[in-house]
Amino acid sequence: MRVDSHVHVFFEGSDPEEFILGCARVGAKIVEQKSGVAVAPEVLRESAMGELGDPDASKLVGWMDEAGIDRSVLLPLDFGMGCDEPAIGKLERLTILERNELYAEFTRKYPGRLYSYLGVDPRRKGALELFRRGIEEWGMLGLKLHPTAGFYPHDPVCYPFYEAAREMGVPVLIHSGTEPAPLKPMFSQPKYIDAAAADFPEVTFIIAHCGHGWWIEALDMAMSKPNLYVDFSGWQAEYNGDPDYFYFVLRAAINVLGASRVMFGTDGSMTNVMLWPRDWMQAWLEPKSPSGISFTTEEIDMVTGGAAAMLYGWE
Numbered sequence: 396m397r398v399d400s401h402v403h404v405f406f407e408g409s410d411p412e413e414f415i416l417g418c419a420r421v422g423a424k425i426v427e428q429k430s431g432v433a434v435a436p437e438v439l440r441e442s443a444m445g446e447l448g449d450p451d452a453s454k455l456v457g458w459m460d461e462a463g464i465d466r467s468v469l470l471p472l473d474f475g476m477g478c479d480e481p482a483i484g485k486l487e488r489l490t491i492l493e494r495n496e497l498y499a500e501f502t503r504k505y506p507g508r509l510y511s512y513l514g515v516d517p518r519r520k521g522a523l524e525l526f527r528r529g530i531e532e533w534g535m536l537g538l539k540l541h542p543t544a545g546f547y548p549h550d551p552v553c554y555p556f557y558e559a560a561r562e563m564g565v566p567v568l569i570h571s572g573t574e575p576a577p578l579k580p581m582f583s584q585p586k587y588i589d590a591a592a593a594d595f596p597e598v599t600f601i602i603a604h605c606g607h608g609w610w611i612e613a614l615d616m617a618m619s620k621p622n623l624y625v626d627f628s629g630w631q632a633e634y635n636g637d638p639d640y641f642y643f644v645l646r647a648a649i650n651v652l653g654a655s656r657v658m659f660g661t662d663g664s665m666t667n668v669m670l671w672p673r674d675w676m677q678a679w680l681e682p683k684s685p686s687g688i689s690f691t692t693e694e695i696d697m698v699t700g701g702a703a704a705m706l707y708g709w710e
């Protein structure tokens with residue numbers, strides 16, 4: 396079974412505009428570096444939204460088919476409190492309740508293909524109730540937190556959520572590493588996720604993106620805590636820069652944690668502009684490392700789906 400353990404759905408009004416523009420600024424810089432042609436972030440935003448905007452998740456399922464991905468784990472984003480609210484006063488996008496309801500609807504529309512976490516900022520009123528409802532009523536898999544909106548994973552505000560995760564027997568997936576403005580990655584450093592994992596050894600915590608540039612810290616923390624997992628979603632950028640940088644870190648992660656705590660992910664759909672899901676999956680299934688870094692078939696099967704299947708009880 397092949398599993399994308401980390402993916403999102405974007406469309407007009409799905410997320411704070413300030414964040415979408417932040418992503419477009421990053422994209423414009425990459426385009427300019429590669430082609431020498433300056434492109435306005437606003438122009439890039441329009442074309443990316445046109446191609447990757449996916450209000451009913453049908454494009455996502457098409458990309459999964461192309462890539463040979465059997466199941467995808469959707470992660471609703473809630474970093475609005477770190478963006479343009481409430482200063483603007485008028486919300487022309489989905490509320491957090493609506494966004495989570497929509498993701499639950501996608502899982503009902505594509506049973507056996509799409510699964511979802513419940514994503515909410517723990518500082519929001521009614522957040523804990525929403526988390527419980529997501530798990531108990533909508534069959535969601537776990538809790539997604541995005542600390543870059545301005546809270547630490549080991550902040551006491553998060554602890555009732557970890558208590559609830561322990562009680563309901565579900566994992567907590569926490570963003571870690573680089574993120575465009577206006578979000579602040581400092582809150583998502585792996586050592587803060589580790590502090591939460593230390594207080595809740597019965598709860599599985601997933602360090603998303605293996606902390607990107609903090610990958611050494613992420614692996615170091617996870618080495619001595621069996622309840623810490625990592626996913627390598629969003630590493631298309633590192634892979635594009637130098638395939639061996641990615642393969643070296645993936646090899647290190649498997650060496651340190653074992654393949655059963657390391658997971659493939661796309662972090663789509665915005666990352667499709669860097670590498671299409673089928674090409675990213677191919678880079679995992681048939682690694683072509685310039686310096687000869689290699690993986691066994693068993694390791695590849697585990698990281699591209701086996702680990703997620705075990706975590707979610709699918710096998």
Ligand SMILES: [Zn+2]
Binds near residue numbers: 401662
């Ligand atoms: Zn993500």
